[in-house]
Amino acid sequence: MKDRILLKHIVMSTLILLSLTSLYSKVGSPDGNYLVWVTLYLREYGTDIPIENISLSITIATSSGTLKQGPWKSDETGKIDVFLGEFSIRALSTLPRVVELSLTGDYLLIKVGEVFIEDIDDLDAQYDLKGVRYKNIQINFPSILKPGREVEILDDKVFVKMGIWVLKGKIVSISDRDPLSGKDSAILVKPSAKVVSAIVENKTEIYKHHYLVPINYNILIVPKTPVGQAFRYKDLRVKIDENTSFIHWMYYAASYYVDTIMPSLRKEINWLKASGLPIDQELEEYNALNNLAIRTLSSLLKEEYTAALNGMRIFNNRVNDLIKWLANLKNLSIVSTILIVMFAYCFSSLLSAFIFEEPTKGKIRLIVKIPLFILLTMLFTLTNPSAKLACIILIGSSVGAPVSPNDIQSAILGTLIFDALIYFLIVAVTVKKSPITDLALQMGIRGLKRRVSRSILTLTTIVIVVASSVLFINMSVVRGTKIRGSWLGTQTPSIIIRSESYSPSINVVDVNWIQTNEWCMNASYFETIKSFEMAGQDTQILRAGMIKYNAGSWQPVTLVLIDPTFMDKYYNFSIYVRGFWKDFSLGENVVLLPTTYSVAIGDYVLLGVDESIITPQGGISLGTRSLGVFRVVGKFDLSQILELKNLDNTPLFKESAINIALAPIRSIKDPAIYISEVVAIVKPGYNPIDVASEVSYSLGLPVIANSNGISVLVAWSIEVSITGLIQSIVPLIIAGLMMYVSMNSIFEERKRELLTLATLGMDPHNALISFTVETLLYGLLGTFIGFFGVYAVVSSLSFLERITGLSIMPPQLGYSAFTVFVALFTGVLMVFLGGYVPSIKAQGLSLMGRAKEREIFGELMEEGNLMIFPLPIRESIQNSELVYAYVKESVAKMPSSLIDHKSIKGEIRRDGTFNISLIAFGPGRTVTIPCEIRGERRRDVLALSVAFPKEYRSYGEIGRVLRNLELSMIGFSVWRDMQVKAKIVREAPKREKTVEEIIEEAKVVIEQIKEINRKIKMLDSQKDRLMEETYNEFRQKYMRSLDEKYKILRSITIGLEQYLAQFREEIRKINLEIERSTIAYNLGEINEEEYIKICGPLQNRVASLKSKVMDLEEIFEFLKKPSGVI
Secondary structure, three states: OHHHHHHHHHHHHHHHHHHHHHHHHHHOOOOOEEEEEEEEEEEEOOOOOEOOOOEEEEEEEEOOEEEEEEEEEOOOOOEEEEEEEEEEHHHHHOOOEEEEEEEOOOEEEEEEOOEEHHHOOOOEEEEEOOEEEEEEEEEEOOOOOOOOOOEEEEOOEEEEEEEEEEEEEEEEEEEOOOOOOOOOOOEEEEOOEEEOHHHOOOOOOOOEEEEEEEOOEEEEEEEOOOOOOOOOOOOEEEEEOOOOOEEOHHHHHHHHHHHHHHHHHHHHHHHHHHOOOOOHHHHHHHHHHHHHHHHHHHHHHOOOHHHHHHHHHHHHHHHHHHHHHHHHHHHHHHHHHHHHHHHHHHHHHHHHHHHOOOHHHHHHHHHHHHHHHHHHHHHHHHHOHHHHHHHHHHHHHHHOOOOOOOOHHHHHHHHHHHHHHHHHHHHHHHHHOOHHHHHHHHHHHHHHHHOHHHHHHHHHHHHHHHHHHHHHOEEEEEEEEEEEEEEEOOOOOEEEEEOOOOOOOEOHHHHHHHHHOOOEEEEEEEEEEOOEEEOOOOOEEEEEEEEEOOOOOOEEOEEEEEOHHHHHHHHOHHHHEEEOHHHOOOOOOEEEEEOOOOOOOOOEEEEEEEEEEEEOOEEEEEEEEEEEEEEEEEEEOHHHHHOOEOOOOOEOOOOOOOOEEEEEOOOOOOOOEEEEEEEEEEOOOOOHHHHHHHHHHHHOOOEEEEEOOEEEEEEEEEEEEEEOOHHHHHHHHHHHHHHHHHHHHHHHHOHHHHHHHHHOOOOHHHHHHHHHHHHHHHHHHHHHHHHHHHHHHHHHHHHHHHHHOOOOOOOOOOOOHHHHHHHHHHHHHHHHHHHHHHHHHHHHHHHOOOOOOOOHHHHOEEEOOEEEEEEEEEEEHHHHHHHHHHHHHHHHOOOOOOEEEEEEEEEEEOOOOEEEEEEEEOHHHOOEEEEEEEEEEEOOEEEEEEEEEHHHOOOHHHHHHHHHHHHHHHOHHHHHHHHOOOOOOOOOOOOOOOHHHHHHHHHHHHHHHHHHHHHHHHHHHOHHHOOHHHHHHHHHHHHHHHHHHHHHHHHHHOOHHHHHHHHHHHHHHHHHHHHHHHHHHHOOOOOHHHHHHHHHHHHHHHHHHHHHHHHHHHHHHHHHOEOOOO
């Protein structure tokens, strides 16, 4: 059975192999190469009509290289046969692709094979007199080794068919600049070929480019979004017919931008308006933007590109400013709501604490505080547009969808969320408050209740002051045009824009934009030398005009460029000129000079500019640079010229000008020349002040409006406005004085108590806190009552007016963050200032004649060339690692203005002592002071001190370092208790160990330490071969064991120092006794037997003691070595 199956498989494999061999015998050549022919069919897209007599060149990329073929002409059937060459099977496995293609005439590719040309990215197509050239096409041929409809294989020949569809094109101009950025060639036109400028007759249209586009085809215009530009234009489809000659893409892009941004902006404004916010100024600004957009689009339709681009630039800047401003209004509403919620929480907390002051009534106080807190915030949310808006924004941000500004349920839910967030935030912040704060608060509340009449009178005064301040002091951010001043002008309706050399400059584009406005009858400008210019953060350029004539030297002159026609029409300037006024025309190198110059009319002068650079190192003169040679065509009387008045009745030329040279505008093109003034005549029927407001808003510069003999200065600005503050100064002073009298009387009442407490050791700082808290209680309670009371009264009056229909006319309240600041300033700050002096008195009384800050240098001890300052810490030697870690952590937290954190280095030794070195800074960080913190062992106690060179003891900076260290050391006990876990163990009394037993035990521990160190070194040597987790596990285990052994060793060796001194003293005494016996023996006072009997035991005892001393010295020497814990 198995043999049959195997035979069946062999037969099938043989048949398949034979069929494949017969197949390749028909299509293949003996050497495996193929001759490849490509037949191209030129067709008209849409009708499929053959295109004849068109020359075509093609570049094909194959695996063996690039082939350039052609040109060939299509026959009457539109067919072109191209022989590619001979290729192997391996070479044909990689598909050839068309990379370049050229067509004669004005035909454009629409489709090649199955690929549309407009779907190809990075295609480069150009049209010139020779035709259309395409580069980087990258279209693959059909698979040559797969016969089908497009590929035919006969023996060793391969025939490939590919269709090319084209359309006849025509040249169309397209305005292709980005209306926002002004960048050239901001679009891709698909399909098209960019026309080479050599064949375009009009070469002056810099805002347009010419493209060859297919007729009767919908071309696609794709915008290229510049880097950093968030807005992207929509793609545009345009049907090209025989009558199409111009596509105004700039107008389409600008219209799309305006139609996209303005409705969304209007929607945002309407949403804010529906919430109840006063946004009249924003609506006016929106209308101004809408008018600006209409004028700009109208200029684009008229193909006034320079003015239109400038208008779009201004429009874009102002739109972005308005969008940011609306976002700031939302943020301000959120900030205001947060402050009001915090106010409500503080008021409910104080009121509940005032009513239920006993600590045992904490639950009742909480039950009263929370409902009162929620009730106050709900009152604001339901009646105040700003608070309601903030709650709506919070809910909208949470759900990720817009919420109606009149959705009451969302507003209430947002209020509850705000309440919860503020509540938990305040609770979290006040967790670590000091106990003295609660004590001072309780004492303050009891003080308020102790003298009811005085407290009521003081609180009433504060409430009245706060309520009136909230009602009459209006603090807000004002955004808009304002009149800054006025004076007598002329009867010519006009506006004047002046630009200083250091202010935002005006260019010719701005002037052209002004001239295109419907209100403008005529406009011109003055130019002069930019006398001051910043060339960097600390570098300035100073310039001055210069004149040179009759081969003389350069002389200073005030150079002014004017418009001859405008000056003659509106200033009748020609009557003041003696000479050839008609030769004084725009763009000509001519000049008018005062009669004081000894230059004849018709002579030539040289105008120039003198430049200097001012740097922090000094001034550098760049010399005088020539601006050109000018012909003198007339002269004038300087005194008459200086008396001329401008259209706003101010001097036309500066009175400080000694000599003036007048040249026509456009005669000098130099970076040193700038437009200093623009004058525009306003048409009848337009209000010059309204025009000035619009221009000031658009250009961001002050504008002078002249109308009916009055000139006013109009400026657009954003500023903080405060009204009604001056009228409130007297009530504020009265409130402060009343607070001073109240707190001073409290101080006199408690003077005896303060003296008693100070005698018992009361901290003077706590006395200051106690009085300050009581003062702030008056201020905060009065502020909260006045703040919420006036709001409740005004809201009640408004409600009554709506119900009864009576004309009550309650005052308008615009509660915001600024209102909170006003209430805090009038109710808290002024009260605090009034109670500050009594609080300082209480602190001074508690000091009892002591200095507020003790003199630390009197506690320094001199030790050689060092000064020693003991730190207030004494700790068991067993906790030396904890002390070392705490000191190093405290030093690292010190301000970088006092010490160099990179210089902190430390070393702890096996006996528990340590050193930490650091560098302290002297005055101005120019002096470095080496300091050392020492942890020294005194029996079983570790004592800390700071040592530094004696010559630096008078430096104030070292005193601050010592004081910081002293304050840090005070907190060690609390820090230690948080780090250490105490374990109480009861053990039976043990026999006291002998010195010999202690020494032997210490030796055993030392050997164990050495063994652990040996294991750690062995582990470190194998670190590269171990996994990091395994290495860290064993190393941490041995390090913990090593720390335990060090602690045991230090515990064992406590008190051994006294034995070492005792043994040495005993050895000395025994040696003295041996010496006496030896002398007695040598003198014959005792015999040898007695000598041996006396000295034998003594010498044995000395040997035993020396052995113990050596053991102790080895132990102590071991302990003095660094432990390696750094």
